[in-house]
Every structure is written in structure tokens, then in C-alpha cells.
Amino acid sequence: MKALHPEAQWFDEARFGVFIHWGPYALREIEASWPLMPHFHQHTDMESYESMADEFNPELYDPREWARTAREAGAKYIVLTVKHHDGFCLFDTKTTDYNAVQRGPKRDLVTPFVEAARAEGLKVGLYFTTIDWYDPDFATIPVTSHIQSPKPNVYDPERWWEFHKRFVEQLRELLTNYGRIDLIWFDVPGFGADRWRSSEVKAMMLNLQPHLIMNDRLPEAGDYETPEQFVPLHPPDEWWETCMTMNNQWAYHSDPAAYKSTVTLLNTLLEVTTKGGNLLLNVGPRADGTWPEEAKERYAAIGSWLSHSGESIYGTSRVPEHYPPCFYGPMTTKENTIYLHVRDVPRTPVELREVGGKIKGVRLLKSGKELAYRVEETHGFFGGVDGDYCVSRVWIDLAAEDCDEWNSVVAVDFETAPVWPGRR
Numbered sequence: 001m002k003a004l005h006p007e008a009q010w011f012d013e014a015r016f017g018v019f020i021h022w023g024p025y026a027l028r029e030i031e032a033s034w035p036l037m038p039h040f041h042q043h044t045d046m047e048s049y050e051s052m053a054d055e056f057n058p059e060l061y062d063p064r065e066w067a068r069t070a071r072e073a074g075a076k077y078i079v080l081t082v083k084h085h086d087g088f089c090l091f092d093t094k095t096t097d098y099n100a101v102q103r104g105p106k107r108d109l110v111t112p113f114v115e116a117a118r119a120e121g122l123k124v125g126l127y128f129t130t131i132d133w134y135d136p137d138f139a140t141i142p143v144t145s146h147i148q149s150p151k152p153n154v155y156d157p158e159r160w161w162e163f164h165k166r167f168v169e170q171l172r173e174l175l176t177n178y179g180r181i182d183l184i185w186f187d188v189p190g191f192g193a194d195r196w197r198s199s200e201v202k203a204m205m206l207n208l209q210p211h212l213i214m215n216d217r218l219p220e221a222g223d224y225e226t227p228e229q230f231v232p233l234h235p236p237d238e239w240w241e242t243c244m245t246m247n248n249q250w251a252y253h254s255d256p257a258a259y260k261s262t263v264t265l266l267n268t269l270l271e272v273t274t275k276g277g278n279l280l281l282n283v284g285p286r287a288d289g290t291w292p293e294e295a296k297e298r299y300a301a302i303g304s305w306l307s308h309s310g311e312s313i314y315g316t317s318r319v320p321e322h323y324p325p326c327f328y329g330p331m332t333t334k335e336n337t338i339y340l341h342v343r344d345v346p347r348t349p350v351e352l353r354e355v356g357g358k359i360k361g362v363r364l365l366k367s368g369k370e371l372a373y374r375v376e377e378t379h380g381f382f383g384g385v386d387g388d389y390c391v392s393r394v395w396i397d398l399a400a401e402d403c404d405e406w407n408s409v410v411a412v413d414f415e416t417a418p419v420w421p422g423r424r
Contacts, residue, residue, distance in 0.1 A: 002238050003223040007211035010123060011183070011224065012239055013315040014076035015273050016306070017125070018299070019243055019282035020066070021081050021250040023088055024052035024104065026287040032251045033085035036133055036150045046150055050134070053088055056104035061289030063116035069291065071120040073299035074306030076314070078117050079125030079185050079280060082110050082174065085147070087134025093173055095166040098134050114178050125183035126174055130167065130218065131190055137163035143190045168201060175208040185226075186217035193220035215241070231268060235275040235318075242272050243280040246295055252284035259294045262301040266406055269302065269313070270341060274330045276318035309365045309409045312339035320420045326353040336417050339365070340396075340410040345403050349374075349395040350410060356419030362396050365409040372397045 003011070021032050028044070035044040070078045082090045089099035091110040100109045110126070117124045131147055132138045139149035140156040140163070175181055184205065189196065198221040205212055216222030224239035231242050246265065247258035265281065272279040281302075283295040306313060316332035316339065327350075330341040342350055362371045376393040396410055 003211075003213045005211045008213050008223070010076070011213050011278070014123070015278050015313050015316070016073075016075050016269060016302075017077040017079060017123075017241075017278060017280045018070040018073065018075045019079050019127075019250075019280045020285065021084070021127075021252075021282060022285045023081065023084055023086070023090065023251075024056035024287070025049075025084075025086070026252040026285065027052050027055055029253045030251065031249045032081065033133065036086060037146065038150070039146070049086065050098075053098060053103040056100075056287060058105060058109070058287060058289035061109065061112075063113040064119065066113070066285075066291070067116040067120040067122055069296060069299055070117075071122060073303040074310055074313075075122065075281075075299075077123035077125055077183065079127050079183065080110070080113050081127040083128050083132075083170065085129050085131050085133055085188065087132040089170070091174060092177070093170055095169050095173075096135065110174075110178060114181070118180070123182040124180065125185055126181055127185040127187065128171065128174065129187040130196065131188050132163065132167070135163050135166065137166075141191070141195070147188055147190050164197070168204065171201065171205060172208070175205060175212070180211075181209055182211070182213065184212060184214045186215055186222075189217050189219045191219070231271050231275065231277075235277055240276075241278040241280050242268070243282065244268065245282045245284075246298060247284075250282055250284060252286050252292065254292070256292075256294050259298070262298050263406060265298055266302060266305060270330055270407065273313050273316060274318055274332055274341075305404070305406060308367075309404070309407070311365055312341065312409045312411070326355060327351065333418070336360070336414045338412045338414075338418055340412065342398060342403070342408040342410055343406075345400045346398050350398050352392070352394040352396070352412060354421060355392055355394075355414075356421065357392070357414040357416055359392065359394065360413045360415045362394075363411050363413070364398070364402055365411055366404050367402070369402060371402075371410065 023032060025032050030042040034040045035042040036046060036049055067078060087098055092101045092108040093099050101107060114124050133149045136151050137159040139151045139153045140159040196219060198219050202221040213223045214221060215224055215226045217226060224241055225236045227242050229244055246260055247253060269279045283291055285291050312332050316334045319331050319333055327340050329343055332339045340350060359375060362373045364371055373394055373396045398410060
């Protein structure tokens, strides 16, 4: 699991992206698609739900502003829900009339989005769910009850394969009609790889766009894992991404009290990064196409911090899990540098212990200020590492007046790549 194409390697360096859940459901401030399920707390009958497609008219939709906001937030990629489980397509498709060109908006909403994202230097991602509750042919094979179509269920495998043809054709349209797409974000597999013909579908997609990355929700075809709404205690060894809401639902909701604090979101970004993953942080735009102020404020705050300390996030790696504690806080590393994330004003000098290599200098990322430090050096073997390396204990002076209000990043630069000892 990991895309090997050279033009796909950006994913493991990005660390931060913006997720966008948007569709007619924003009109009622309800969750995307799930209110169609009888057990859901916002349950809406099918006729009322599907009629929102004709009301949906995003007069203030400005994808260039969306992309600019994402770039200024420090995001490296942006993912839009072009089709959620309700089956409504934001793109022009010949497979169904339940789309933005033939219903309410009367225009393709995806073309300006992908153009705006590219113009702002963002990688383009499209969320495309596998299941489709609008298509009556989806309801012809039994599936787990909580994702079963609300339309009448009739067992007819041949009809299900008719749905599958439309599923593949919609993917082909997305990868043919909109220029370069960097990522396809699948959702809710429901069935196994054999039912989705995952290997065939992936081959078709890569034939169209060989650099393409896809997540793990097309069974046995993904390049990375996608834990949802949590950061794993023990992260995957390969590529992974936590997708998370800013408030209590993916789609737009106006309650400002439901939003997580900026510090909470920054903490999540840091935890994900120190574990070697990406954070895909969601916004639910209003039905008119504007973003809630609460979301814009939080993205701006994250972008402000990344503007001076992003070096410690983008392109970094986790420190080896077996490495014994050498600093009482989060760490990231890249090439010849170890980044110490100092979360509080230190009462004593910041201490880094037992790292092999010669220190070239120590600096504060926010200002570039060179920090005074003292080194105690010894020589000896690291357990599990062959050779005689310098073992350093470093004390770094970090004054309170130089500290960031959330996270002061201290960069310890080595002359060559630092050596991490094995377990003793």
C-alpha cells in the first residue's frame, strides 16, 4: 500500500489538506446523505431530501476564494465531495439527471473548483463514494443494513452490475473531463474487492492518470489508510491520513459553539505529523457557497503558525518508535534536523539527549533566532547500531519572551543526518 509513481510522492510530504463536504443538504443544515437513513437523528424522507437538488443555487460560490483560503491555511491539497451517498453529482455526467447541470445550479460546479485549486498551487482531490442511494439499481444486492439504499430493495444481481457500469463511467468522466486529478477519495465500500472489481477499476483509473493516488476505501486498491475522526494510538507503518471535522458534522451547520478550538485543531495536526500522517481537516460550506466565519478563522490561525514553523511539519518523518524518550515533548525530523516542539514556557533549559552526530547549530523557527546551547559529548556504542558515535546531551536556552503562544519549535541542526540509537 503506497503509490510508487514519482509524481505521487507529494502525499507523504503534504501533512495538511482541506476536506470540503458540500451539496444540497447544506440548505437544511443536515448531515450529508445520512438523514435518508431511518435510524439517523436528522431523518428526512426521500422526496423532501431529493427535492433540495432543485432549490440548491449557490449564488456566492467562489472556488478561487476557497482555494486561496486553503492555501493560506497552509494546506497542500484540497478534496471536494463531487458525489456523496445520496447520489447527487456536482459534475456534468451522462449517467444520471440527478446532477448540478440538470438540477438546481444548472451548471457544473467541479470545473471551476479544479481550475481554482490548480491556480493556487494545490493538489486536486475528488471525494467519490462507492455507494449510491439515488440509483435504484444499487438496491439490488444485500448490503449492511446501515448503508442499504432507502429505495425498495429487489434482489437482482444483473441490475447491480448495471449500476456498477455507471459507477465506473462516472469515474472515467471525472478522470477524463477535468484535466489532471491528483487524488480520488473513495468512501464506504460496503462490499469486498470482488464485488467492486477493484483491480480492474484501479487499472482503468491509472491508465487515464498514472500518477493518481487513491485511499483504501476501494477495497484492496488503496495507497493509504484513512482513520476517521480520530488519531490512531499506533499509526500505520505506511502512508495514512486522519480525516476530521471542525465541529460535529461534515456538512454545514451554523452552531458556532460546536466548533473545536484552534488549539485543539493545532494539537491534532501536530499529533498526526509526529506519527507520520496527514490531517485532512473538513469545512462544510453554506448552501450559497460561502464558508462559515468560524471555519475561516481556524484555518487562518493554522496558516499563521505554519507560515513560520511549517518547516517542522511539511516533509518531516516520525522519530523511530523504539527510540527512548530524549525530549519531553513531540519531535519531528527531516534530513539533518530534529525539531523539538516546545508546548509550554520552559522552566529550565530545553534538553535533548543521546542523539548521534555533531550539532551545527540551534535556531528558533518562528524568528530564525540562533539559540545558545551547551553540549556534553561522550563516545560509545548505541544498542542495535553498529559503530562508535558521538552521544550528545544538549541544553538549549529558550527565553519566555521568545516563545510562541502555542508551540515554539526549536530546530537542532546536525552536520550530517542524526543517528537514532536502538533499544538498549
